[in-house]
Amino acid sequence: MIQQSSLLVLFIKYVARYYPRILRLTFQHLTISAIALALTLVVCVPLGIYITRKEKLAPYVIGLANVFQTIPSLALLGFLILIFGIGNDNAICALFMYAMLPVLQNTYTGIRSVPSHLVQAAKGMGMTDFQILLKVQLPIARPVLLAGVRVATVWIIGTATLASAIGGGGLGKLIFSGLASIRYEIILAGAIPATIIALLADQCLKFLQDYYSPRNRAKRMAKKAEKLGVDLSE
Amino acid sequence: MTQIVSPENESDLDKGMVIFQDVRKVYDDSIVAVENLNLIINKGELVSLIGPSGCGKTTTLKIVNRLEECTSGKILIGGMDIMSLDPVRLRRGIGYVVQEIALMPHMSVAENIGIVPRLHNWPRKKIMKRVDELLEMSGLEPAKYRYRLPDQLSGGQKQRIGVLRALAAEPEVILMDEPFGALDPISREVLQNELLSIQQKLHKTIIFVTHDMDEALKISDRVVIMRSGKIEQMGSPAEIQENPATEFVRNFIGEDRLSQISPEDSVSVLVEDPWGKAYPDQSASDVLSMMEDEDMESIQVVEKRANRWAGMAYLRDVKRISRTGGSVRDAARRDRKLYLEEATMRDAAEMLADKAYPIPVIDEQGEFLGVITEAGIARLTIGRLKRRVTGGASQ
Numbered sequence: 205m206i207q208q209s210s211l212l213v214l215f216i217k218y219v220a221r222y223y224p225r226i227l228r229l230t231f232q233h234l235t236i237s238a239i240a241l242a243l244t245l246v247v248c249v250p251l252g253i254y255i256t257r258k259e260k261l262a263p264y265v266i267g268l269a270n271v272f273q274t275i276p277s278l279a280l281l282g283f284l285i286l287i288f289g290i291g292n293d294n295a296i297c298a299l300f301m302y303a304m305l306p307v308l309q310n311t312y313t314g315i316r317s318v319p320s321h322l323v324q325a326a327k328g329m330g331m332t333d334f335q336i337l338l339k340v341q342l343p344i345a346r347p348v349l350l351a352g353v354r355v356a357t358v359w360i361i362g363t364a365t366l367a368s369a370i371g372g373g374g375l376g377k378l379i380f381s382g383l384a385s386i387r388y389e390i391i392l393a394g395a396i397p398a399t400i401i402a403l404l405a406d407q408c409l410k411f412l413q414d415y416y417s418p419r420n421r422a423k424r425m426a427k428k429a430e431k432l433g434v435d436l437s438e
Numbered sequence: 439m440t441q442i443v444s445p446e447n448e449s450d451l452d453k454g455m456v457i458f459q460d461v462r463k464v465y466d467d468s469i470v471a472v473e474n475l476n477l478i479i480n481k482g483e484l485v486s487l488i489g490p491s492g493c494g495k496t497t498t499l500k501i502v503n504r505l506e507e508c509t510s511g512k513i514l515i516g517g518m519d520i521m522s523l524d525p526v527r528l529r530r531g532i533g534y535v536v537q538e539i540a541l542m543p544h545m546s547v548a549e550n551i552g553i554v555p556r557l558h559n560w561p562r563k564k565i566m567k568r569v570d571e572l573l574e575m576s577g578l579e580p581a582k583y584r585y586r587l588p589d590q591l592s593g594g595q596k597q598r599i600g601v602l603r604a605l606a607a608e609p610e611v612i613l614m615d616e617p618f619g620a621l622d623p624i625s626r627e628v629l630q631n632e633l634l635s636i637q638q639k640l641h642k643t644i645i646f647v648t649h650d651m652d653e654a655l656k657i658s659d660r661v662v663i664m665r666s667g668k669i670e671q672m673g674s675p676a677e678i679q680e681n682p683a684t685e686f687v688r689n690f691i692g693e694d695r696l697s698q699i700s701p702e703d704s705v706s707v708l709v710e711d712p713w714g715k716a717y718p719d720q721s722a723s724d725v726l727s728m729m730e731d732e733d734m735e736s737i738q739v740v741e742k743r744a745n746r747w748a749g750m751a752y753l754r755d756v757k758r759i760s761r762t763g764g765s766v767r768d769a770a771r772r773d774r775k776l777y778l779e780e781a782t783m784r785d786a787a788e789m790l791a792d793k794a795y796p797i798p799v800i801d802e803q804g805e806f807l808g809v810i811t812e813a814g815i816a817r818l819t820i821g822r823l824k825r826r827v828t829g830g831a832s833q
């Protein structure tokens with residue numbers, strides 16, 4: 205009890221004193237995670253789409269992502285030092301490799317699960333391949349795709365704490381220095397913001413997912429039309 | 439039976455005229471889906487394609503909007519060879535109702551109907567107006583239905599929207615693949631009437647695929663009966679009903695139309711393909727093991743060449759002959775059979791009452807046509823009873 209309450213006091217004191225540093229590291233953490241996530245999306249969504257059209261490649265590409273994902277993250281980071289040296293680039297690259305699988309896999313399965321008669325119908329009505337992708341396949345695959353993105357986001361934010369192990373920045377710095385000096389309040393000062401960021405990001409994505417669900421979108425359109433209807437009839 | 443299309447006709451083509459010239463479609467180098475298809479569909483005509491499952495109806499539609507390309511032959515729309523057109527532009531100009539309805543689940547009713555107009559870059563206001571107009575035309579209150587999603591519609595409403603979507607951009611030619619397929623008889627009737635009244639106003643060129651002979655006869659200007667990728671007969675509904683050109687057509691009409699069955703009627707509607715056949719030269723022991731595997735009491739023996747009937751072999755005879763190492767020809771008996779030309783339902787029923795084995799049916803030239811079984815008679819009777827029931831309900 206005493207220890208716990210004193211830990212709380214220590215924690216508050218630490219935060220009060222070092223909050224500029226905590227904020228700076230949080231910001232750094234966010235930046236690293238955001239870059240890694242952006243990289244993952246930019247590479248894996250198109251790649252996932254591509255392998256729905258080159259079915260033969262799919263098992264290899266997904267298999268490779270699976271391998272990356274299975275390598276223990278610390279080992280992966282260590283290994284990448286050989287290529288990138290020490291620092292944030294290395295960390296971002298490792299995070300990217302680590303988060304590939306859910307995005308790739310869900311893009312692939314999401315698009316493949318679009319019933320083929322819908323694609324045929326879209327084609328039969330005169331959509332180009334690109335229009336079919338944009339207006340039919342991606343919207344229908346969106347919930348599955350976003351679920352993959354959510355998993356990847358949480359993973360990246362959590363794993364980004366390891367970046368400081370190889371000389372990168374982020375909240376991991378606090379955690380590691382707390383561990384090294386056995387000062388729990390410092391560990392908490394790193395772990396709590398990291399958890400909050402992960403939860404917030406997850407909730408944001410969940411909100412997006414709901415907001416753009418067909419049902420809610422239809423409801424909004426109906427409302428808007430009601431308002432417009434008055435305007436139109438005048 | 440089939441029309442030959444001469445090139446001179448092409449000069450006076452209207453925009454909506456569709457011409458098939460010697461069209462043939464082969465899938466995967468081996469499956470012949472459509473063959474020797476020659477057909478002229480006039481502007482404003484509603485032509486039904488009808489035939490058993492797998493006879494090439496959907497394929498025929500798909501080669502018109504180039505979802506499939508024909509292996510050989512030519513299709514002209516409004517005098518233009520479709521192969522000379524950009525497929526995307528071609529499809530935008532042709533209405534298409536898919537067999538599976540295929541409304542986009544993530545789009546509202548209005549968006550679904552507006553798909554093709556949007557591809558044509560119509561202004562938003564014009565699309566909205568068009569959507570409302572179409573919804574009203576088929577009795578769906580726009581304010582109520584515009585922003586519904588497909589899964590908030592009944593089956594009949596979905597099929598209506600499917601048809602409206604094909605009409606939206608005012609195409610001259612519309613392809614409809616069993617648009618009222620999965621509906622109960624009452625809704626079906628309602629939608630057929632709607633289509634007829636729309637067609638009276640708009641005079642589109644419509645190619646309409648259906649399984650249902652009643653539907654085809656009711657709504658079409660012309661009916662095309664297909665069988666294994668070929669046209670078996672075509673003509674106005676009245677012509678087809680009065681003069682079925684072949685046995686197959688007669689069966690097809692007979693099965694689907696509720697004509698009274700009397701004991702003196704021809705057995706043609708009852709003839710079905712047998713489970714298994716043997717060739718006369720096959721060894722009796724081979725045939726025996728096949729019969730035992732399939733649990734057959736008797737088998738029809740038919741010559742490969744010209745499909746001539748060589749007789750019918752019973753299990754006990756095949757067993758006997760197999761011991762002497764003979765061929766199944768020696769086991770075949772020719773005493774029990776019916777001639778298609780003269781046999782009546784009564785003959786078939788009496789023969790089956792005597793012995794329950796399938797009865798072989800041949801024609802006067804001795805060609806084997808199929809068998810009549812107890813099960814077949816039962817199906818026919820049950821089918822009639824069912825139609826009585828549903829027919830009564832729709833009144």
Ligand SMILES: Nc1ncnc2c1ncn2[C@@H]1O[C@H](COP(=O)(O)OP(=O)(O)OP(=O)(O)O)[C@@H](O)[C@H]1O
Nearest residue numbers: 465466469470471490491492493494495496497498
């Ligand atoms: N993509 C394809 N690849 C290979 N064979 C096909 C393909 N599509 C259709 N077929 C074959 O071509 C034949 C005609 O098929 P089609 O779909 O045109 O029949 P249908 O008359 O529309 O049947 P149904 O009434 O069941 O819809 C069938 O034997 C079918 O198995």
Ligand SMILES: [Mg+2]
Nearest residue numbers: 495496497537
């Ligand atoms: Mg079909």
